[in-house]
Amino acid sequence: MQSLKVLVIDADAASAELLRACLEKEGYSVVISDDGLDGIEKVWSIKPDIVLLDAVLPRADGWQVCREIRKKSTVPIIFVTSKTEVFDRVLGLELGADDYVIKPFDGKEIVARVKAVCRRTGPKKADDSVKEVHYDGLDIDMSKYELKVRGKTLYTPPKELELLYHLASHPNTVFNRDQLLDDVWGFEYYGGSRTIDVHIKRLRDKLDGVSKEWSLETVWSVGYKFSLAEGAAPQNKEE
Secondary structure, eight states: OOEEEEEESSSSSSHHHHHHHHHHHHEEEEEEOOOHHHHHHHHHOOOOSSSEEEOOOOOSSSHHHHEEEEEEHOOOOOESSSOOSSSHHHHHTTTSSSSEEESOOOHHHHHHHHHHHHHHSSSSOOOGGTTTTETTTTETTTTTTEEEEETTOOOHHHHHHHHHHHHTTTTOOOOEEEHHHIIIITOHHHOOOOOHHHHHHHHHHHTTSSSSEEEEETTTTEEEEEEEOOOOOOOOOOO
């Protein structure tokens, strides 16, 4: 089986080489870029299976790199950076990153996170191919990882779409943040429940006001639910 290709975009040579050593030991193929603009070009040219991205880079910082990648690609992105503020973590997730790791990092943790993210975002099994849900103005097709709102396809990062599908598949069921982390991110996820809030906010930016039949509702002090109005129900797909 061909090894997964990892693109490390990090201007710190010592950090980049440590990441290379940890990942190549596990059988990954690693390419390193020490520059933001060069890193963007390498994403298009080598088509990596996952990107490990520092926030501090010459010519284009990690935030800019993430924005540019997300304009065209859903390749998994993990920030690996010394930027420790909550604002930075939230920004990284809001820009579409799948995970966020603080330097200095532990090699075993990095490998575990790469495996977890690749497993979550990788190709789905054949028996998952029929996972769809449809409501008024909302169509979610997990076989294509596609979200349509009022018939228009909207770019949606994989984890964001998985969260929406999970909630919409269980209408009027309240999930607390820990449940959503377990059900959507998996037990191997090392981040905090703040991740849920960030993804819900991004989904609401796309979905609020689309229909009066459903909404993403906050249940204060508990969590979130996909709320259906009285009498509303999932719809059959219309070809």
